[in-house]
Amino acid sequence: MSNGKKKTPKNPAKSDENDEELIFRIYSIISFFVVLIVIGLPIWWYTTRVYRATLPLTQMENHVLNNNSEKEFRMPLSLEYDVLITFAHSDPLNPEVRIKGEDLEDKLLPVLESISQVFDFVIKSQWLYTFDLGVKLTKNEKYYALSRDQLPHVITPLEAKLWSHMSPRPTINLLVYFQRCGDLPLYVFDEKNQRVSSNSFFSSRWGGVHVINPDEESCKTGVFTPNLQSITSIFVTQLQKLFKIDNMLDPDDVYEFKVRKSTEMVESTRRTLKSLAELLSEIKSIVISEDVGEKIRLAVISADMAKEYLQNSYVDKGLELARVAFKNSEEAFGDPSLLSLLYFPEDQKYAVYIPLFLPIMIPVFMSLSTLRTWYVSKKKSE
Amino acid sequence: MRLITTYFLVFLITVIQAFSNKSHTNNWAVLVDTSRFWFNYRHVANVLSIYRSVKRLGIPDSQIILMIADDMACNPRNPRPATVFNNADQHINVYGDDVEVDYRGYEVTVENFVRLLTGRLPPGTPRSKQLLSDEGSNVLIYLTGHGGDGFLKFQDSEEITSQEMADALEQMWQKQRYNEIFFMIDTCQAASMYERFYSPNILAVGSSLVGEDSLSHHVDSSIGVYIIDRYTYYALEFLEKVNPQSDRSLSEFLKVCPKSVCISTVGVRKDLYNRDPSRVPITDFFGSVRPIDILHDITNVTLVQRKRAKSKKPKAKPKKYMYVDPLVNFNSLNV
Numbered sequence: 001m002s003n004g005k006k007k008t009p010k011n012p013a014k015s016d017e018n019d020e021e022l023i024f025r026i027y028s029i030i031s032f033f034v035v036l037i038v039i040g041l042p043i044w045w046y047t048t049r050v051y052r053a054t055l056p057l058t059q060m061e062n063h064v065l066n067n068n069s070e071k072e073f074r075m076p077l078s079l080e081y082d083v084l085i086t087f088a089h090s091d092p093l094n095p096e097v098r099i100k101g102e103d104l105e106d107k108l109l110p111v112l113e114s115i116s117q118v119f120d121f122v123i124k125s126q127w128l129y130t131f132d133l134g135v136k137l138t139k140n141e142k143y144y145a146l147s148r149d150q151l152p153h154v155i156t157p158l159e160a161k162l163w164s165h166m167s168p169r170p171t172i173n174l175l176v177y178f179q180r181c182g183d184l185p186l187y188v189f190d191e192k193n194q195r196v197s198s199n200s201f202f203s204s205r206w207g208g209v210h211v212i213n214p215d216e217e218s219c220k221t222g223v224f225t226p227n228l229q230s231i232t233s234i235f236v237t238q239l240q241k242l243f244k245i246d247n248m249l250d251p252d253d254v255y256e257f258k259v260r261k262s263t264e265m266v267e268s269t270r271r272t273l274k275s276l277a278e279l280l281s282e283i284k285s286i287v288i289s290e291d292v293g294e295k296i297r298l299a300v301i302s303a304d305m306a307k308e309y310l311q312n313s314y315v316d317k318g319l320e321l322a323r324v325a326f327k328n329s330e331e332a333f334g335d336p337s338l339l340s341l342l343y344f345p346e347d348q349k350y351a352v353y354i355p356l357f358l359p360i361m362i363p364v365f366m367s368l369s370t371l372r373t374w375y376v377s378k379k380k381s382e
Numbered sequence: 383m384r385l386i387t388t389y390f391l392v393f394l395i396t397v398i399q400a401f402s403n404k405s406h407t408n409n410w411a412v413l414v415d416t417s418r419f420w421f422n423y424r425h426v427a428n429v430l431s432i433y434r435s436v437k438r439l440g441i442p443d444s445q446i447i448l449m450i451a452d453d454m455a456c457n458p459r460n461p462r463p464a465t466v467f468n469n470a471d472q473h474i475n476v477y478g479d480d481v482e483v484d485y486r487g488y489e490v491t492v493e494n495f496v497r498l499l500t501g502r503l504p505p506g507t508p509r510s511k512q513l514l515s516d517e518g519s520n521v522l523i524y525l526t527g528h529g530g531d532g533f534l535k536f537q538d539s540e541e542i543t544s545q546e547m548a549d550a551l552e553q554m555w556q557k558q559r560y561n562e563i564f565f566m567i568d569t570c571q572a573a574s575m576y577e578r579f580y581s582p583n584i585l586a587v588g589s590s591l592v593g594e595d596s597l598s599h600h601v602d603s604s605i606g607v608y609i610i611d612r613y614t615y616y617a618l619e620f621l622e623k624v625n626p627q628s629d630r631s632l633s634e635f636l637k638v639c640p641k642s643v644c645i646s647t648v649g650v651r652k653d654l655y656n657r658d659p660s661r662v663p664i665t666d667f668f669g670s671v672r673p674i675d676i677l678h679d680i681t682n683v684t685l686v687q688r689k690r691a692k693s694k695k696p697k698a699k700p701k702k703y704m705y706v707d708p709l710v711n712f713n714s715l716n717v
Contacts, residue, residue: 092705151674159442203672275556
């Protein structure tokens with residue numbers, strides 16, 4: 001102790017008065033260092049990082065993808081659909097057609113009831129007057145013909161007039177076309193040039209078209225009342241084709257349909273989650289908020305549980321959970337907040353901050369050498 | 383359970399066999415003009431040229447997303463209001479009489495464009511402003527505006543980089559939002575925009591290579607500005623000769639603008655694309671032909687009488703609507 005006391009007055013012989021100021025300079029250097037590096041840098045890092053909620057990434061990635069090449073010919077998977085019934089008539093008073101959308105809805109709903117556990121349906125109807133098929137019909141002495149090659153070109157111009165895109169749900173179009181009196185009858189022909197007995201056709205993912213020829217009697221009286229039973233049968237058959245279900249009224253087919261759709265939903269959920277996990281590792285600027293994270297966790301758990309229920313043949317429970325999983329995975333993937341750092345990509349982060357940080361950091365780091373010389377000299381002096 | 387799986391597998395195989403020759407079920411088009419102001423008249427003419435063609439070849443307006451940053455047809459400087467022509471002889475009015483613009487003016491931003499492609503739009507966005515494509519969709523993306531090496535400028539204020547563009551397409555692929563993409567871009571240094579693509583099934587074509595300018599076709603002296611760009615001018619010329627039934631191939635379309643007329647070199651990127659362009663009909667991207675099946679056997683349904691809730695029934699007599707012939711002439715009214 002006495003030694004130290006002796007030495008201190010000896011050391012600052014060169015700058016006696018500087019001694020007291022030096023220690024303040026050292027303090028200021030240390031405080032700058034602490035504020036900028038120890039506190040500032042982590043805060044900057046924390047506040048500008050891309051936020052990602054903790055995710056069950058291994059579970060998301062842990063899924064083998066199946067080949068789904070046939071998928072494009074099914075209805076796009078959704079939890080709810082619009083069924084848009086359109087009555088199209090080229091000449092509204094020739095004959096006057098007496099049919100109401102409500103009547104058809106009444107007939108269709110009990111049939112759709114059988115698969116209403118899987119999907120929700122909203123049935124709408126509309127009339128299109130003075131509507132032409134838009135293709136040149138080939139005429140014969142006995143009939144007008146709509147050939148197989150012409151059928152796609154009937155649908156394309158139709159889409160502009162149907163306004164099916166007004167709804168937020170995917171739409172199944174069911175169109176009934178009434179041929180006018182005077183140009184009767186109009187028949188649909190298949191690829192072998194055979195008359196199609198049902199007089200109707202359908203397109204995957206879009207819907208179906210049914211051509212009705214009013215009978216002669218109706219043309220005389222000017223009033224035509226279509227047969228609801230035959231239209232309903234055609235519609236139901238078209239819906240069965242679109243959903244690839246053999247018979248909507250057969251409980252076995254409905255059971256098989258439920259299993260298939262729940263499996264598809266689970267499959268789609270897993271695929272979506274896997275894609276998301278892959279994207280997160282590929283693209284660094286995607287933000288995952290807590291809200292989205294919660295949806296992902298829910299989707300992962302529900303998908304696993306649904307799979308388990310399905311394996312044990314608890315179809316109804318499995319279906320319910322598959323729907324939850326599907327809904328949440330879609331919502332999570334399509335959440336607008338994932339793009340919230342769109343204008344601030346990771347690679348430009350440094351370009352923005354380096355001009356700001358460099359002028360401050362250089363003096364701070366340079367002053368560290370002052371600190372070092374002070375420390376070394378202090379050690380020496382001891 | 384096992385029986386069902388076997389049945390399902392058999393079903394899958396039959397379906398795969400049945401459709402193996404055709405691969406897409408619907409068509410979408412995203413057409414974007416990114417520049418505004420009168421002197422960029424030609425970019426609006428470009429995008430409207432492609433719009434006119436896809437519409438004529440059968441893609442419905444509900445499946446075309448049109449983004450136009452400025453309204454040239456109704457610009458006060460336009461001597462012929464409500465028209466946009468593709469050449470000075472007023473050969474084709476590309477504005478037509480039925481243009482449905484989905485994003486216009488200041489709505490044309492990088493954010494909206496990327497959100498549109500990735501499907502991450504705010505809830506409540508109208509369906510007409512959404513790209514609702516799926517794993518069976520062929521999507522045509524056409525961009526025009528001012529570009530540079532690795533970016534495309536949006537509205538003088540921001541730009542989309544080639545990396546952002548590539549990432550957006552990858553996100554589309556991951557979410558199965560397309561079957562195939564035909565990416566067309568008419569800008570300076572256009573090829574730089576597709577260089578970074580890494581997602582499969584994309585065929586890309588650009589009006590110029592990196593380091594090259596893309597040139598405009600000619601000036602209309604009555605308008606006082608360049609009227610259309612060379613590449614799109616020749617593309618339109620080609621497309622005008624195509625009809626929905628024609629079997630012109632995509633490889634013919636890739637050659638529409640040789641260096642002698644375009645001056646810039648048209649760049650093509652095929653390595654991400656699986657099919658041979660000479661076997662792909664151009665209507666796979668510019669038209670819309672849906673697959674059709676005939677309905678043969680009808681399931682007969684016995685009708686169930688459903689009781690409606692009584693409260694729903696309207697008590698008042700329903701209004702009777704009837705069809706009335708359109709009014710041709712006021713003199714025909716008997717007043």
